[in-house]
Amino acid sequence: MFAYSPDQLLASKSILDWSGNVAPTHKPFDAWIQERGLHFDPFAYLNAVEDPRLEQYFVEHDLFARMWGPASALVFAPPGGGKSALRCQITRSCWIGNETNRPFPIPYLPPYLAWGHVNPSLEDHTSALVLSGAKALLVVLAYRPHWFLRLSLEKRDAVARLLADILPWPLAEYVQVVREAISPVPLRDLLGLEPAFALPDEPRAELLRAWCDAWPRVEDAQSLHPTEQWQRLLQVLLNVFRFEGAYVLLDGLDAAPETGGLDESSAETIAHILKPLLDISVLWEEQGIYLKGFLPLEAYPTILAGYPDLASRMTVCSMHWTPSALIRLIQRRLYVASEGAFDSLAAMAAPGLQDIEQQLAEHLEKEALLLPREMLVLTRAVIETHVARAYTVPYVEQEDVEATLAWYRTARPDIKVPLI
Amino acid sequence: MDAKGLGPLVFETMRAEDEVEWLEQCFVPPEDFARILAPRSTIIFGPAGSGKTAMYHIVQRYHGRSAQGSFPDILMVDWPMFSAFDTEISAGIIESKRLTEELFFHVALALLAYIVSYPDFFVSAAAWIQKRVAWFIQKYFQEDVEVSLGPVWAEASPKGQATVNALLSMSIGDGGKKSVSLEDTFATLTSALSAGGIKSIWVLWDGLPDTASNVDLLIGGLRAFLSTLSLFEKNPVLVYKLWLPETYQKVLSSVASISRRRAEEVKLHWSPDSLRIMVEKRLEVALGKPTMLEQLCAAPGFLAWFQHVGGCSPRNWIDQLYPLVKHYWQTGQAADEATWKRLIRDHPPRLFVDEVNKQVWVGGRQVNLDDLPPRIFDLLVYLYQHPNQVVSKAELYYLAYLKGQRVPRPGDEGYAPPKDYDGLIDTSLWRLRKAIEPFPEEPVLLTTIRGHGVQLHVRW
Numbered sequence: 013m014f015a016y017s018p019d020q021l022l023a024s025k026s027i028l029d030w031s032g033n034v035a036p037t038h039k040p041f042d043a044w045i046q047e048r049g050l051h052f053d054p055f056a057y058l059n060a061v062e063d064p065r066l067e068q069y070f071v072e073h074d075l076f077a078r079m080w081g082p083a084s085a086l087v088f089a090p091p092g093g094g095k096s097a098l099r100c101q102i103t104r105s106c107w108i109g110n111e112t113n114r115p116f117p118i119p120y121l122p123p124y125l126a127w128g129h130v131n132p133s134l135e136d137h138t139s140a141l142v143l144s145g146a147k148a149l150l151v152v153l154a155y156r157p158h159w160f161l162r163l164s165l166e167k168r169d170a171v172a173r174l175l176a177d178i179l180p181w182p183l184a185e186y187v188q189v190v191r192e193a194i195s196p197v198p199l200r201d202l203l204g205l206e207p208a209f210a211l212p213d214e215p216r217a218e219l220l221r222a223w224c225d226a227w228p229r230v231e232d233a234q235s236l237h238p239t240e241q242w243q244r245l246l247q248v249l250l251n252v253f254r255f256e257g258a259y260v261l262l263d264g265l266d267a268a269p270e271t272g273g274l275d276e277s278s279a280e281t282i283a284h285i286l287k288p289l290l291d292i293s294v295l296w297e298e299q300g301i302y303l304k305g306f307l308p309l310e311a312y313p314t315i316l317a318g319y320p321d322l323a324s325r326m327t328v329c330s331m332h333w334t335p336s337a338l339i340r341l342i343q344r345r346l347y348v349a350s351e352g353a354f355d356s357l358a359a360m361a362a363p364g365l366q367d368i369e370q371q372l373a374e375h376l377e378k379e380a381l382l383l384p385r386e387m388l389v390l391t392r393a394v395i396e397t398h399v400a401r402a403y404t405v406p407y408v409e410q411e412d413v414e415a416t417l418a419w420y421r422t423a424r425p426d427i428k429v430p431l432i
Numbered sequence: 433m434d435a436k437g438l439g440p441l442v443f444e445t446m447r448a449e450d451e452v453e454w455l456e457q458c459f460v461p462p463e464d465f466a467r468i469l470a471p472r473s474t475i476i477f478g479p480a481g482s483g484k485t486a487m488y489h490i491v492q493r494y495h496g497r498s499a500q501g502s503f504p505d506i507l508m509v510d511w512p513m514f515s516a517f518d519t520e521i522s523a524g525i526i527e528s529k530r531l532t533e534e535l536f537f538h539v540a541l542a543l544l545a546y547i548v549s550y551p552d553f554f555v556s557a558a559a560w561i562q563k564r565v566a567w568f569i570q571k572y573f574q575e576d577v578e579v580s581l582g583p584v585w586a587e588a589s590p591k592g593q594a595t596v597n598a599l600l601s602m603s604i605g606d607g608g609k610k611s612v613s614l615e616d617t618f619a620t621l622t623s624a625l626s627a628g629g630i631k632s633i634w635v636l637w638d639g640l641p642d643t644a645s646n647v648d649l650l651i652g653g654l655r656a657f658l659s660t661l662s663l664f665e666k667n668p669v670l671v672y673k674l675w676l677p678e679t680y681q682k683v684l685s686s687v688a689s690i691s692r693r694r695a696e697e698v699k700l701h702w703s704p705d706s707l708r709i710m711v712e713k714r715l716e717v718a719l720g721k722p723t724m725l726e727q728l729c730a731a732p733g734f735l736a737w738f739q740h741v742g743g744c745s746p747r748n749w750i751d752q753l754y755p756l757v758k759h760y761w762q763t764g765q766a767a768d769e770a771t772w773k774r775l776i777r778d779h780p781p782r783l784f785v786d787e788v789n790k791q792v793w794v795g796g797r798q799v800n801l802d803d804l805p806p807r808i809f810d811l812l813v814y815l816y817q818h819p820n821q822v823v824s825k826a827e828l829y830y831l832a833y834l835k836g837q838r839v840p841r842p843g844d845e846g847y848a849p850p851k852d853y854d855g856l857i858d859t860s861l862w863r864l865r866k867a868i869e870p871f872p873e874e875p876v877l878l879t880t881i882r883g884h885g886v887q888l889h890v891r892w
Contacts, residue, residue, distance in 0.1 A: 125528065
């Protein structure tokens with residue numbers, strides 16, 4: 013806990029001195045790390061998809077190679093196990109190069125609230141996927157206007173008609189957002205895509221303006237069956253833009269048990285959601301569409317029980333972390349946050365205290381919680397503990413590490429990480 | 433007393449909602465205030481009297497204020513969610529959906545209050561932003577805006593009122609005619625707000641009682657509510673700040689949103705230094721001049737007693753100071769020892785007995801009941817159930833100690849002469865005083881009325 017000094021308390025004359033928009037001196041954690049040379053807090057985001065800098069400090073995981081490629085694949089991991097970060101990494105890899113000779117990523121987070129239940133049919137999934145795909149396509153085209161601009165008028169028309177039929181607002185209004193902002197970013201936010209869904213390099217302003225002007229007017233949007241819309245979307249992706257294929261990046265199933273109700277186990281809920289997609293995955297593969305599922309570990313036994321031959325027809329793996337990988341995760345973030353000045357907590361630690369990351373990782377190993385999120389939590393907690401205890405001391409000390417580990421023993425999350 | 437001060441009122445109201453006038457000047461942050469203000473969902477736990485509601489008002493009114501002339505970049509949404517938990521809550525997506533729609537209504541209302549207060553936010557926004565904001569508000573708010581906004585509307589500028597009226601009657605064209613999911617609705621709104629300068633939406637919630645008979649119902653409702661966090665996870669704009677009684681902390685720690693770190697737990701705690709400075713700032717407001725605690729009372733042991741009784745509770749520090757402030761205000765002088773003791777007798781520390789959880793609080797201090805046998809706790813419970821009444825030793829013996837139905841008369845079955853139980857009751861009362869009285873040798877809570885019995889002084 014951080015307690016303000018009597019001098020600070022007495023000096024304050026107004027509550028506005030303490031409100032969140034004031035100088036870092038009243039945000040002790042931020043002030044302390046800034047004084048140590050970190051230009052931002054690299055441990056602020058515990059949720060990978062919210063982190064706008066994620067791509068700067070990605071840590072390559074062995075599973076990337078297994079999840080990438082023309083095959084359906086499922087990866088299982090507990091909460092905070094790096095699933096979403098891996099998904100973001102795969103998405104980013106689809107944008108390497110400036111052409112469409114890569115797969116098209118469709119981020120798919122099942123819309124439970126929209127459905128009002130957690131037992132979707134294939135049609136429910138298809139309808140939601142169509143919308144996800146259309147949103148992703150429009151945003152991608154805003155980042156890569158030349159892909160649209162080089163199409164013939166007829167093909168532009170087909171693309172415009174597809175998007176107009178699917179998107180909830182008139183297409184012209186989405187284009188107007190880009191026109192006014194001269195950037196694809198507000199469009200991405202408007203369509204509800206996460207901050208991590210961003211292509212490298214925004215286009216030049218004049219190119220974006222030309223793109224905005226190039227969209228044909230579409231009157232009378234049609235309401236078609238989801239299956240038909242899905243086929244139209246695939247046709248546009250694979251035949252018009254000539255993407256190598258499409259990845260359906262399924263995530264967000266962690267949320268399902270929380271919202272689905274308490275009458276059945278979370279694993280069963282997840283299995284129900286997944287079933288229509290697993291059933292259709294073989295047909296999809298024939299069309300060049302690959303399911304990439306990022307799934308909660310708790311669902312693994314139930315899903316396997318329902319599909320004993322699953323591993324024979326798609327890649328199935330679980331995500332594990334070693335202590336050295338978690339240490340690398342922290343070091344990478346420190347390197348980026350310090351703009352290359354240092355890459356270890358030793359730079360912020362007392363002389364002789366060189367192994368903070370090692371101590372934390374080993375503790376997580378003992379607690380059977382070798383998870384990236386927990387490593388971030390612990391690392392941040394060490395600094396917070398030090399700031400609360402001895403703000404004016406410019407380095408973390410061993411007692412801060414020990415106090416943090418003692419706290420963690422009572423505050424560890426209620427997560428089970430069984431071995432597979 | 434100097435007419436510049438506001439007087440003892442500053443120490444009397446005890447309700448954060450009534451302290452608007454001086455809250456800003458008296459504010460002292462608790463420990464970990466920066467974590468409470470951090471841009472992530474936080475559940476702030478605190479016992480009764482720890483300042484939860486004051487913190488709630490502080491955050492609601494003051495956080496996110498920008499420089500003069502501009503508008504706040506945080507939209508504060510006050511959600512009286514407790515009213516939603518008065519019927520059985522069924523867990524699941526239907527409940528999450530209902531709660532989300534209710535939340536959207538309150539977001540729309542908060543947005544209207546914001547726009548009427550800061551019309552330039554809307555007026556200067558790009559056309560697409562105006563359209564999206566108007567669409568959201570028209571979809572989720574169909575009440576009378578003047579009635580709903582009340583004093584906020586009445587105090588708004590003509591420009592603010594005109595802007596809101598225009599927004600409510602704005603034509604949104606073809607937009608929104610297709611069905612838009614709740615997730616997409618929220619993304620639409622937050623992207624528009626973000627582009628317009630509102631960077632996040634904070635949903636604030638306070639008001640859950642520290643003890644409630646329908647605890648299971650409330651826990652069920654909270655679980656359903658906290659589950660909605662996961663549905664907006666990809667949208668970091670939405671932040672929940674919940675102030676909850678400490679008694680719920682254990683039960684909620686297993687909720688997925690907490691165990692999966694979608695929400696952070698913070699315990700509301702004040703250091704002795706910060707509490708002292710807080711009350712001295714209040715003294716300055718009350719008396720019109722900087723005043724230290726020692727100037728209120730000349731009695732030796734006053735500060736030690738005060739810190740002992742006040743504990744870590746801002747409410748109890750303020751409550752216990754009230755009679756001294758009133759005395760000082762009226763006489764201009766520090767109270768001597770005799771006066772101070774009289775004031776304590778007339779205004780003893782607040783006593784709170786939680787029979788269910790077997791907790792006892794005296795002022796801001798939780799009493800250690802380890803050395804109190806269950807039967808003596810039963811005596812306390814009986815006296816607490818008969819507050820401020822004179823209770824005879826016979827009543828205590830037969831009804832509280834033996835848990836009988838009535839006090840027998842001589843000759844009745846079960847009757848025992850007073851000499852058989854006087855010693856037992858006297859010893860029990862001695863142990864009880866030792867446990868609960870700030871100074872057992874000079875009781876103020878459990879007093880003897882010679883010849884009649886004892887009286888437990890309870891102030892609500």
